[in-house]
Amino acid sequence: MMMRACFYERTGPAADVLRLGEVEKPEAGDGEVLVRVMVSGLNPTDVKRRGGVRGEMPFSRIIPHFDGAGTVVAVGAGVPAFRIGERVWIWEGQLRRPCGTAAEFVAVPASRALKLPDDISFETGASIGVPAMTAARALRLGGPLEGETVFVTGGAGMVGNAAIRLAKHAGARVITTVSSPEKATLAETAGADTVVNYKTEDVAEAVLSATGGAGVRHMVDVDLAAHLPEAWRYLKPNASIASYGTQSGTEPRFPFGKYMYKNIAIFGVAVFDIPEDEKPVLAETVEAALKAGRLDLPVDRIVPLPETAAAHEHQESGRALGKILIRID
Numbered sequence: 001m002m003m004r005a006c007f008y009e010r011t012g013p014a015a016d017v018l019r020l021g022e023v024e025k026p027e028a029g030d031g032e033v034l035v036r037v038m039v040s041g042l043n044p045t046d047v048k049r050r051g052g053v054r055g056e057m058p059f060s061r062i063i064p065h066f067d068g069a070g071t072v073v074a075v076g077a078g079v080p081a082f083r084i085g086e087r088v089w090i091w092e093g094q095l096r097r098p099c100g101t102a103a104e105f106v107a108v109p110a111s112r113a114l115k116l117p118d119d120i121s122f123e124t125g126a127s128i129g130v131p132a133m134t135a136a137r138a139l140r141l142g143g144p145l146e147g148e149t150v151f152v153t154g155g156a157g158m159v160g161n162a163a164i165r166l167a168k169h170a171g172a173r174v175i176t177t178v179s180s181p182e183k184a185t186l187a188e189t190a191g192a193d194t195v196v197n198y199k200t201e202d203v204a205e206a207v208l209s210a211t212g213g214a215g216v217r218h219m220v221d222v223d224l225a226a227h228l229p230e231a232w233r234y235l236k237p238n239a240s241i242a243s244y245g246t247q248s249g250t251e252p253r254f255p256f257g258k259y260m261y262k263n264i265a266i267f268g269v270a271v272f273d274i275p276e277d278e279k280p281v282l283a284e285t286v287e288a289a290l291k292a293g294r295l296d297l298p299v300d301r302i303v304p305l306p307e308t309a310a311a312h313e314h315q316e317s318g319r320a321l322g323k324i325l326i327r328i329d
């Protein structure tokens with residue numbers, strides 16, 4: 001049996017390497033479910049891998065995209081048959097395997113296809129895997145956050161936006177940064193209490209002013225090299241930073257003494273390498289927020305499968321205001 005899929009057999013620019021074609025339909029292996037994909041979710045990691053940033057291709061042909069949503073149509077050995085017909089959200093769909101969600105069908109470990117509440121759309125389900133799991137880990141590293149103030153940089157980005165939503169769901173107060181009025185709206189809609197335009201305002205002054213001079217307990221960060229020189233000013237003693245990116249530079253320079261004497265911890269976050277025994281805990285946190293209707297990330301656009309290359313280019317442009325999703329008709 002064959003299926004339609006988008007795939008690449010060498011890395012390079014999206015328009016050069018992404019192809020649409022018929023490939024063999026996967027089967028559910030032991031412990032796996034086969035999902036009819038309805039929506040595939042795009043993340044920066046998908047375009048970086050396709051572009052060759054992550055090095056050699058680990059497989060001769062790759063169907064990209066880690067995130068997605070759809071309906072279980074078959075189960076492998078060891079998976080209960082009642083799962084057939086279940087609406088699911090997929091996370092880590094292409095982790096260490098060649099076939100992701102940019103296809104009519106994908107086979108994934110049963111634990112990577114979790115029940116989507118009836119009132120939550122496939123679009124939302126396909127949006128949350130990488131962003132919400134990253135945000136959940138970054139927040140958990142800050143310890144119990146109820147009643148605390150969390151600072152989320154880049155609150156209009158998808159990880160940042162998920163972090164605002166999860167932090168609010170956990171009972172925290174959230175301060176965030178954006179670079180434009182349009183992005184401020186995305187952050188406000190997510191529930192941020194204070195939104196700072198980091199292009200036009202002094203971030204340290206704004207965070208201190210929003211906290212009555214006390215500073216914040218935890219920071220979820222998109223760009224460590226950009227923020228380390230100043231962050232000690234607005235972090236409380238014994239505070240923490242969990243950073244999942246450092247696009248301004250891979251070797252940040254910062255005044256270590258300022259951090260050391262305030263007992264501030266700096267954590268790195270790499271979503272695919274979170275300890276395996278912690279992943280289900282984080283997935284439960286994500287599910288709880290999903291059920292509560294708190295994780296409907298903004299959508300920039302939904303395009304059909306043949307337009308996947310254009311979707312990758314839009315992701316690379318940095319102009320997206322929300323998730324870029326692929327509809328699999």
Ligand SMILES: NC(=O)c1ccc[n+]([C@@H]2O[C@H](COP(=O)([O-])OP(=O)(O)OC[C@H]3O[C@@H](n4cnc5c(N)ncnc54)[C@H](OP(=O)(O)O)[C@@H]3O)[C@@H](O)[C@H]2O)c1
Pocket residue numbers: 043044045130131134153154155156157158159160177178179180183198222223226243244245247269270271272318
């Ligand atoms: N380590 C991990 O496990 C992990 C997991 C997920 C994502 N990531 C990486 O994290 C980055 C963001 O992912 P995403 O899905 O959230 O991407 P996204 O939706 O494209 O959002 C990125 C956001 O970061 C903002 N930003 C960039 N530099 C900033 C700065 N110095 N201060 C404040 N905001 C800043 C951007 O807005 P402006 O440019 O307008 O400010 C944009 O809103 C990507 O590089 C991705 O590969 C890493």
